[in-house]
Amino acid sequence: MLWPFNHFRKPRLAPAGTIEAIYGMIVTQAREPIFYRDLGVPDTVNGRFDLLLLHLWLLLRRLRTVAQDGVGLSQALFDRFCEDMDDNLREMGVGDQSVPKRMRAFGEAFYGRVQAYDQAIDKGGEALAQAICKNILSGAGPDHAQRLAAYAEAANAHLGQTGDPALLAGSFKFPAPLREAETP
Numbered sequence: 001m002l003w004p005f006n007h008f009r010k011p012r013l014a015p016a017g018t019i020e021a022i023y024g025m026i027v028t029q030a031r032e033p034i035f036y037r038d039l040g041v042p043d044t045v046n047g048r049f050d051l052l053l054l055h056l057w058l059l060l061r062r063l064r065t066v067a068q069d070g071v072g073l074s075q076a077l078f079d080r081f082c083e084d085m086d087d088n089l090r091e092m093g094v095g096d097q098s099v100p101k102r103m104r105a106f107g108e109a110f111y112g113r114v115q116a117y118d119q120a121i122d123k124g125g126e127a128l129a130q131a132i133c134k135n136i137l138s139g140a141g142p143d144h145a146q147r148l149a150a151y152a153e154a155a156n157a158h159l160g161q162t163g164d165p166a167l168l169a170g171s172f173k174f175p176a177p178l179r180e181a182e183t184p
Contacts, residue, residue: 018170020080
């Protein structure tokens, strides 16, 4: 499915505080030390960006199934993600002339990974681990990729069981990352 996000359209169906809370949960989950310490995600700008994209994708994937206000909340979260990336670039000292080019690269990364993860999770089995290995682990660490894929599948299932009102209100949590003993 093509993701119809438009950075120029700004419908805000959810209160700004709800969007901030949900986006904050995504960022907080993507910063969990276990991902970097135990699951092989590089503790770099790129590693953190890729883990943020994974969690954003998981939630946006679930919001596709929310009939009322799911599309609006998805758009608002995507807009918040773009604002965050723009702010981070400027804080890192990227000049005004370079920001649009870098934002375009972020957008391409987002859409490329979303497409890869959507296709992979629909195929099941090894496909998601391969996509994660390529996109997050830069081809290294197939064991870590298996564990990250198991986590992503568990998070996808957990979000699938979360009721629509809880999603729209931002009153849900991502599951804890799987520890070594919990890996299937």
